[in-house]
Amino acid sequence: MIEMTIDGIPVQVEEGSTVLDAARFYGIEIPTLCDHDGLSSYGACRLCVVEIGKGENAKLVSSCTYPAETGLNIRTNSQRVVSARKMLVELLVAMCPSSKTVQDLASAMEVKQVRFKVDKTNDCILCGLCVRMCEEQMMAKAIGFVNRGKNRKITTPFDKKSDVCRTCGGCLYICPACELRCQGPAADTDLCNACVNVQPVCLKEEDNKMCFLETCGWCYEELGRKNNKKEIIKK
Amino acid sequence: MANIDNILKKHGYKKSELIPILQDIQAEDRWLPCETLKYVSEKLDIPLIDVYSLATFYKSFSLKPRGKHVVTACCGTACHVRGGPKVLQELQNQLHIDVDETTPDKHFTLETVRCLGACALGPLVVVDGKYHGQMNTKKVASTLKKYSKKKK
């Protein structure tokens, strides 16, 4: 058994697990994108960053690939982690704004603006899930990463129909970019998250209706703002 | 055509020797045709996509036919400020090809590189591994001439 602390809580995990496994086991949420049960860890999206180490030696690592070690002091929600995560998700949105998964992650982190140049033509975030799916679950090895740098992409050998592809659709199933984002009123803005950016009609005031937008967070936001105002007025 | 079987044998059909094998083939044929990659992947029992990924990753492997002489112009910072772009333009004009292209007679291939670590010699043009320093638009023609086909 390995003993370490996550967010100040002492935890015990089995040898060979990753920091992410440990956090999940204890119900501590870390957002992930390129990690999937049944596939090897790859560490492509970096969304699962956590902070380890002390003082000047503190550093950010990807929890899905970092092995649990005795004595580790892991912070999953420090200022540094949260801002790194937000920037990463913004970069992901900029890379592939059409993906529902990415947009949802951005919404969940209440990202309201993308500071980077958005590429609306790109439809892949190079997370490698499809490649691992094809290799590890479908035993096909039909697709892979080709070229490098800014030309890196996923394709079959020579961009031709592959002889070994089973046309199982596993790669499509697992791809986080294949599911398109909400096609609602603001379908071609950089950030879809209508639920964060646009104030939804609040149903709280209506007695006979129930709100299902639990993750919208607007109520809390409003509440916060009102409280602030009150405080300001008081002062 | 390189004798691929010989090259494979030389490396003992080892999977780990994929890069040296491809290098040897490239050294003989100057490029890696699709059939060659397929053959190597079958013989070494490596999935074709892995061979293809590797061959497209390294810039020294070419999946397009290359000419007899490879002309590489440096586009690094030092060469750039010393007039590298003009030299490159002159090379393109004289060879009538773009970067990463080969002349129709398969004699010259034009490539670019980011800094060869010999900035003092800039602007630098390398032909078949031989460095031609302090290049300028006037010297381009004479340099290319050295490598042109011998007139019979």
Ligand code: SF4
């Ligand atoms: S459809 Fe083809 S490429 Fe996609 S996972 Fe299945 S075998 Fe691999």
Ligand code: SF4
């Ligand atoms: S195609 Fe989809 S699954 Fe594959 S790397 Fe791109 S985003 Fe990931």
Ligand code: FES
């Ligand atoms: S989930 Fe860890 S890097 Fe993507």
Ligand code: FES
């Ligand atoms: S910039 Fe050309 S050799 Fe360094």
